[in-house]
Amino acid sequence: MADPSTCPPLTPSSIKGAYTKIQPYIHKTPLVTSRSLNAIASSRDPSAFLSDNPPPFDSAEPDVNDNVDAGQSSDALPRFRLYFKCENFQKIGAFKARGAFHAVTRLIEELGIDEVRRRGVVTHSSGNHAQALALAASTFAIPAYIVMPSISTTSKIAGTRLYTPNVIFSGSTSDEREAVVADVIKEKGAILVPPYDHPDIILGQGTVGLEMEEQLRELSGTGEQSMEGDGARFDAVITPIGGGGLLGGTATFFSSQPDTLVFGAEPSFQGADDGRRGLLQNKRIEHVKSLTIADGLRTPVGVLNWTIVADKSKVEGLYAVSEEEIKMTMRLVFERLKLVVEPSGCVPLAVVLFNTDFRHMVAERQRVSREKHGGADKAYWDVGAVFSGGNTTMKAIATLYGEGKGAKAEREAGTISVDGTKKVEDVAG
Amino acid sequence: MADPSTCPPLTPSSIKGAYTKIQPYIHKTPLVTSRSLNAIASSRDPSAFLSDNPPPFDSAEPDVNDNVDAGQSSDALPRFRLYFKCENFQKIGAFKARGAFHAVTRLIEELGIDEVRRRGVVTHSSGNHAQALALAASTFAIPAYIVMPSISTTSKIAGTRLYTPNVIFSGSTSDEREAVVADVIKEKGAILVPPYDHPDIILGQGTVGLEMEEQLRELSGTGEQSMEGDGARFDAVITPIGGGGLLGGTATFFSSQPDTLVFGAEPSFQGADDGRRGLLQNKRIEHVKSLTIADGLRTPVGVLNWTIVADKSKVEGLYAVSEEEIKMTMRLVFERLKLVVEPSGCVPLAVVLFNTDFRHMVAERQRVSREKHGGADKAYWDVGAVFSGGNTTMKAIATLYGEGKGAKAEREAGTISVDGTKKVEDVAG
Numbered sequence: 089m090a091d092p093s094t095c096p097p098l099t100p101s102s103i104k105g106a107y108t109k110i111q112p113y114i115h116k117t118p119l120v121t122s123r124s125l126n127a128i129a130s131s132r133d134p135s136a137f138l139s140d141n142p143p144p145f146d147s148a149e150p151d152v153n154d155n156v157d158a159g160q161s162s163d164a165l166p167r168f169r170l171y172f173k174c175e176n177f178q179k180i181g182a183f184k185a186r187g188a189f190h191a192v193t194r195l196i197e198e199l200g201i202d203e204v205r206r207r208g209v210v211t212h213s214s215g216n217h218a219q220a221l222a223l224a225a226s227t228f229a230i231p232a233y234i235v236m237p238s239i240s241t242t243s244k245i246a247g248t249r250l251y252t253p254n255v256i257f258s259g260s261t262s263d264e265r266e267a268v269v270a271d272v273i274k275e276k277g278a279i280l281v282p283p284y285d286h287p288d289i290i291l292g293q294g295t296v297g298l299e300m301e302e303q304l305r306e307l308s309g310t311g312e313q314s315m316e317g318d319g320a321r322f323d324a325v326i327t328p329i330g331g332g333g334l335l336g337g338t339a340t341f342f343s344s345q346p347d348t349l350v351f352g353a354e355p356s357f358q359g360a361d362d363g364r365r366g367l368l369q370n371k372r373i374e375h376v377k378s379l380t381i382a383d384g385l386r387t388p389v390g391v392l393n394w395t396i397v398a399d400k401s402k403v404e405g406l407y408a409v410s411e412e413e414i415k416m417t418m419r420l421v422f423e424r425l426k427l428v429v430e431p432s433g434c435v436p437l438a439v440v441l442f443n444t445d446f447r448h449m450v451a452e453r454q455r456v457s458r459e460k461h462g463g464a465d466k467a468y469w470d471v472g473a474v475f476s477g478g479n480t481t482m483k484a485i486a487t488l489y490g491e492g493k494g495a496k497a498e499r500e501a502g503t504i505s506v507d508g509t510k511k512v513e514d515v516a517g
Numbered sequence: 518m519a520d521p522s523t524c525p526p527l528t529p530s531s532i533k534g535a536y537t538k539i540q541p542y543i544h545k546t547p548l549v550t551s552r553s554l555n556a557i558a559s560s561r562d563p564s565a566f567l568s569d570n571p572p573p574f575d576s577a578e579p580d581v582n583d584n585v586d587a588g589q590s591s592d593a594l595p596r597f598r599l600y601f602k603c604e605n606f607q608k609i610g611a612f613k614a615r616g617a618f619h620a621v622t623r624l625i626e627e628l629g630i631d632e633v634r635r636r637g638v639v640t641h642s643s644g645n646h647a648q649a650l651a652l653a654a655s656t657f658a659i660p661a662y663i664v665m666p667s668i669s670t671t672s673k674i675a676g677t678r679l680y681t682p683n684v685i686f687s688g689s690t691s692d693e694r695e696a697v698v699a700d701v702i703k704e705k706g707a708i709l710v711p712p713y714d715h716p717d718i719i720l721g722q723g724t725v726g727l728e729m730e731e732q733l734r735e736l737s738g739t740g741e742q743s744m745e746g747d748g749a750r751f752d753a754v755i756t757p758i759g760g761g762g763l764l765g766g767t768a769t770f771f772s773s774q775p776d777t778l779v780f781g782a783e784p785s786f787q788g789a790d791d792g793r794r795g796l797l798q799n800k801r802i803e804h805v806k807s808l809t810i811a812d813g814l815r816t817p818v819g820v821l822n823w824t825i826v827a828d829k830s831k832v833e834g835l836y837a838v839s840e841e842e843i844k845m846t847m848r849l850v851f852e853r854l855k856l857v858v859e860p861s862g863c864v865p866l867a868v869v870l871f872n873t874d875f876r877h878m879v880a881e882r883q884r885v886s887r888e889k890h891g892g893a894d895k896a897y898w899d900v901g902a903v904f905s906g907g908n909t910t911m912k913a914i915a916t917l918y919g920e921g922k923g924a925k926a927e928r929e930a931g932t933i934s935v936d937g938t939k940k941v942e943d944v945a946g
Contacts, residue, residue, distance in 0.1 A: 118547075140671040140672060141675050141678075142675055142679070176855045177855060181855065242569040242570065243569060246569060246570050246571055249570075250571070418911075419910075419911045422857055422911055423857075423909075423910055423911065426606060426610065426856065426858075426907035427855065427856070427857065428851055428852075428856065428857060429855075478855035482847075482848045482851055482852065482914065482918040483918065485911065485914050485915065485918065486914065486915045486917075486918040486919035486920070488915075489912065489914065489915040490915035490916075490920075491915065491919075
């Protein structure tokens with residue numbers, strides 16, 4: 089990886105620079121809106137829309153007068169206009185392609201294509217970063233060595249093998265994986281491209297924020313979803329946080345726009361909310377061992393990423409949701425939006441729909457803002473939520489939502505994860 | 518319903534007229550392309566990409582020379598560029614909104630809004646047409662009476678109740694349902710809006726073809742998927758056929774363009790391929806009793822629709838696929854495209870991927886065309902496939918793809934359908 093000391097600073101303009109580099113290689117994924125999701129999110133009980141007898145939309149359609157009437161009561165509802173950034177349609181099915189292409193183009197810039205091709209790149213990952221790096225490297229005919237735990241599921245190994253023949257197996261602990269990576273570096277001179285804890289990765293992922301802002305302006309121009317108040321800007325953007333590359337990059341992009349608050353969303357299962365817990369203890373939590381269905385978010389926040397996440401001027405706060413809330417959200421996304429989003433990618437919307445603290449916070453800010461502007465403030469918060477990836481399978485869905493006895497018992501015992509992996513220890517990326 | 522004798526003729530220009538009327542009320546759904554699906558469809562064995570160890574894409578990437586080398590051998594592969602019309606993103610989750618809005622706006626035009634409001638509209642359907650008519654009617658504050666078999670699933674009843682309070686239950690046979698409809702007509706003076714067998718419905722559904730053609734031109738302009746040969750036109754368009762409204766409308770739209778062939782796609786399970794069988798016998802088959810997972814395609818082709826389907830100058834042919842082929846296709850759409858498309862909506866792509874007759878026919882036509890043009894013809898067929906709807910549930914997916922013993926046994930015995938309905942008799946729409 090490029091030496092961090094040679095990297096561009098973590099600023100919005102560096103993200104613009106990263107975007108110029110990676111734009112030819114990535115998809116500009118759509119920013120999707122949905123009136124029914126707006127209504128559901130702005131209703132008193134979003135889970136009611138998952139019942140066999142959901143309420144009619146009329147009753148859920150946000151009515152500005154409701155809030156005005158509710159006045160200062162704590163019963164005021166949060167009002168949302170949602171914008172979904174569909175990175176499930178990104179190359180390899182997740183935002184990770186952005187960071188990987190940025191890391192690889194920066195390496196080429198710094199060392200020259202010949203040296204990078206001679207040495208190759210290496211990483212350890214059983215997830216989306218593995219495929220992303222293999223794709224980015226193969227695009228420039230650079231060898232990619234991917235170290236994967238031998239217990240990885242067949243489909244993930246096969247997915248990575250689509251782009252590189254060099255999949256190398258290791259044990260599943262951090263030490264075992266890192267030993268294999270060290271061997272590859274020693275033997276081949278390969279350059280390590282970590283999944284999240286590096287400026288080039290963070291800047292690459294930050295291009296999600298850049299694109300979202302651009303697309304909000306375009307939408308506003310077409311009147312597709314009418315903007316109120318002072319025009320096209322997000323009141324809030326919320327992304328998943330695992331290692332912290334996506335949240336770090338997005339928060340960096342919006343850091344010069346104090347009116348856009350950036351939030352992170354985590355699963356709470358088995359302590360996977362290490363970010364939120366770290367903020368409470370005022371120090372980064374270094375180890376996570378969770379089998380949350382949001383398998384992309386099982387990692388602890390990275391060292392460099394933590395400096396951004398813990399900076400209140402960049403990240404306004406972190407919120408966590410339960411496994412059941414993630415499942416309910418995934419079902420709404422599937423059945424209402426007709427989109428396949430993996431559990432990790434559903435976590436931000438789960439926070440909007442189900443996290444009571446988040447919803448109270450939004451309602452309260454909206455109340456204060458209305459008072460300040462004598463009721464003339466905009467009635468909704470325009471909230472961007474990042475659907476970070478779509479890499480799940482029919483088999484995983486059947487296990488998560490099926491009534492088969494075996495699957496149900498295993499789920500309850502916490503011994504099976506959404507992708508069928510039986511045992512995972514703080515897997516990266 | 519408007520008296521057929523007062524309806525516009527079944528021509529492309531009537532479809533343009535229909536589009537002007539319904540455009541304010543429907544979504545212009547996206548036309549989606551996918552390099553990986555192109556490669557899979559153009560490979561020798563598309564099902565290999567569903568194995569735990571799929572081949573790398575390189576081996577599937579269509580290579581023009583392959584075909585030239587294969588020369589006149591019968592081994593030549595068909596080569597596809599696919600365009601998916603995403604009616605799963607349409608209002609109420611299916612193309613049926615188009616026909617329903619056209620039927621209702623035509624009624625208003627003919628009888629005046631006051632009379633239509635006084636009398637209301639009525640239909641019998643347990644499927645997407647029920648919701649579509651209820652939505653279209655409620656948009657103009659017209660009462661909608663929807664007759665549904667009392668065995669309909671809770672979610673479908675609830676879906677229809679979102680838009681109308683007037684859901685009326687009946688027995689599940691045609692006779693029982695029609696008796697209830699007759700009662701409503703007698704009592705309320707309500708106007709019947711049938712699900713497919715009427716010119717206004719056919720013209721409304723035909724706007725799918727109009728939009729696809731427009732979007733292909735736009736795509737071609739941006740160079741998003743490069744057009745070869747004589748520019749932006751479909752070599753073929755393929756839609757599902759149940760009652761025949763969508764296929765009839767689409768074939769009508771392209772009827773003045775002999776270079777674009779229109780095909781229909783059906784499930785073969787338990788005789789649901791009544792269209793194909795009817796063509797062989799040279800007469801419309803009047804009854805179908807199938808529990809195919811493609812539950813929108815369990816109906817026999819309508820009388821008026823049959824006149825279009827049986828007209829070789831409009832519909833080039835019908836092809837059928839098995840339940841397993843539909844399931845494999847739905848998995849590819851879900852896992853590769855990240856889209857939720859209901860089984861009925863996957864049937865056209867299933868024909869492209871798995872129907873041997875269809876694939877041989879395309880390869881043979883491509884060979885002949887190359888010979889005629891001395892090898893200078895375009896290398897691919899540009900094929901539009903309509904993803905007609907996305908109304909399925911997580912529960913249905915878990916039943917279809919799960920390993921739960923009960924579900925599997927019931928599936929094998931053919932006693933359970935994808936939506937959990939236990940018994941269905943030629944349900945319309």
